[in-house]
Amino acid sequence: MNQKNILPLYEIFIRSKRGLDHKHVGSLHAENSEQALEYARDVYTRRSEGVSIWVVLASDITASQEEDASSFYDPSDDKPYRHAMHYVLPEPINNM
Amino acid sequence: MTHFELSDAELEQRFQQRIDDEQKIEPKDWMPAAYRKNLIRQISQHAHSEVIGMQPEGNWLSRAPTLQRKMILLAKVQDEGGHGLYLYSAAETLGASREEMVDALHEGRAKYASIFNYPTLTWADIGTIGWLVDGAAIVNQISLQRTSYGPYARAMVRICKEESFHQRQGYESLIALVNGSDEQKAMAQDALNRWWWPSLMMFGPHDADSAHSGQSMKWKIKRKSNDSLRQDFVDQTVPQADFLGLHIPDEELKWNEERGHYDFGEIDWEEFARVVNGDGMCNRDRVRHHKKAQDDGAWVRDALRAYEQKKRANAEKAA
Ligand SMILES: [Fe+2]
Ligand SMILES: [Fe+2]
Numbered sequence: 001m002n003q004k005n006i007l008p009l010y011e012i013f014i015r016s017k018r019g020l021d022h023k024h025v026g027s028l029h030a031e032n033s034e035q036a037l038e039y040a041r042d043v044y045t046r047r048s049e050g051v052s053i054w055v056v057l058a059s060d061i062t063a064s065q066e067e068d069a070s071s072f073y074d075p076s077d078d079k080p081y082r083h084a085m086h087y088v089l090p091e092p093i094n095n096m
Numbered sequence: 097m098t099h100f101e102l103s104d105a106e107l108e109q110r111f112q113q114r115i116d117d118e119q120k121i122e123p124k125d126w127m128p129a130a131y132r133k134n135l136i137r138q139i140s141q142h143a144h145s146e147v148i149g150m151q152p153e154g155n156w157l158s159r160a161p162t163l164q165r166k167m168i169l170l171a172k173v174q175d176e177g178g179h180g181l182y183l184y185s186a187a188e189t190l191g192a193s194r195e196e197m198v199d200a201l202h203e204g205r206a207k208y209a210s211i212f213n214y215p216t217l218t219w220a221d222i223g224t225i226g227w228l229v230d231g232a233a234i235v236n237q238i239s240l241q242r243t244s245y246g247p248y249a250r251a252m253v254r255i256c257k258e259e260s261f262h263q264r265q266g267y268e269s270l271i272a273l274v275n276g277s278d279e280q281k282a283m284a285q286d287a288l289n290r291w292w293w294p295s296l297m298m299f300g301p302h303d304a305d306s307a308h309s310g311q312s313m314k315w316k317i318k319r320k321s322n323d324s325l326r327q328d329f330v331d332q333t334v335p336q337a338d339f340l341g342l343h344i345p346d347e348e349l350k351w352n353e354e355r356g357h358y359d360f361g362e363i364d365w366e367e368f369a370r371v372v373n374g375d376g377m378c379n380r381d382r383v384r385h386h387k388k389a390q391d392d393g394a395w396v397r398d399a400l401r402a403y404e405q406k407k408r409a410n411a412e413k414a415a
Contacts, residue, residue, distance in 0.1 A: 006195060026182055026186075027185045028185065031404045043177075043178045046178065063124075
């Protein structure tokens with residue numbers, strides 16, 4: 001297949017119901033974002049799976065990696081006071 | 097910032113540990129080259145099967161007996177195209193390009209389920225494909241929902257949600273046929289006679305003869321062996337054939353009280369090898385047709401691209 005035919009990759013996110021977050025469902029290739037939106041409607045929402053679709057150019061996404069966790073997330077582990085269960089309350093009101 | 101202190105052996109051990117712990121492998125994780133290669137082979141083969149599988153059924157779209165059946169079949173065939181996309185997307189997360197995968201299909205380097213190399217001769221074949229071929233695919237895909245590679249597992253979940261409709265519409269259309277005229281019932285029986293054995297072949301060679309099985313099970317790419325999936329399929333399908341009043345073309349098929357499973361006859365492995373290796377009834381036709389659809393659609397993609405470039409150029413000029 002001809003190299004010039006390679007279309008950009010879009011990541012697709014769908015809100016399945018009002019009140020819920022958009023969730024990543026997959027990806028597809030399209031020439032532009034309008035076309036990506038139409039394709040996404042055809043392939044990811046054939047059974048009313050969604051009320052709203054986001055399409056995002058995959059190349060525009062900046063992501064952290066799990067292996068980077070030590071420098072990226074680790075600080076939380078030594079901050080137990082950020083968690084509710086760190087605080088021990090007397091029995092009568094402990095369901096707070 | 098991560099791996100360079102770890103040797104390949106250590107990385108591989110961590111990778112296997114993650115799999116043993118039932119954690120998913122995600123696209124950017126370190127993985128052995130052979131795991132990646134094995135997955136790309138399996139997922140792209142699976143994607144090609146969904147797409148090539150549209151052809152034998154598409155063959156009957158214009159001749160469906162009622163408008164209702166036509167709409168159902170159209171929806172099913174459209175689903176299969178969607179399944180192909182979900183799977184190609186999953187394979188692309190491993191660094192395979194769509195173009196590369198399609199080229200491999202056209203050049204015969206990539207395979208697809210050999211069942212789609214059999215022709216659909218009558219309308220009863222369409223119901224039978226939904227019942228048996230989608231039925232067999234479901235048995236396989238349900239187990240693959242637990243495959244170790246995250247994007248593949250998620251694609252399987254999505255696909256399984258849609259497959260149940262495929263099998264049920266097929267079975268329902270066979271119910272209509274077996275309750276119809278003698279000719280219609282005979283047509284249903286004839287379709288079962290032709291599709292039964294190829295359906296069993298869909299699960300691949302015996303475990304002992306399966307080239308990729310051992311490693312795939314260890315990596316949890318596959319969760320159940322070919323033979324045990326095939327047994328599941330036979331066990332669930334025999335009562336369904338009985339209900340239709342159709343006869344499964346296997347004289348050795350018999351309930352085995354001791355095993356708690358049906359015993360069944362041996363597959364014609366020569367036929368299997370012949371069709372897999374390109375000499376089935378429709379192999380050349382299927383690939384030729386796929387290539388033609390690709391080529392015939394090129395002008396649409398070219399036009400879209402030209403329009404997009406023009407729009408961008410105009411926007412730049414205006415800015
Ligand atoms: Fe499918
Ligand atoms: Fe299907």
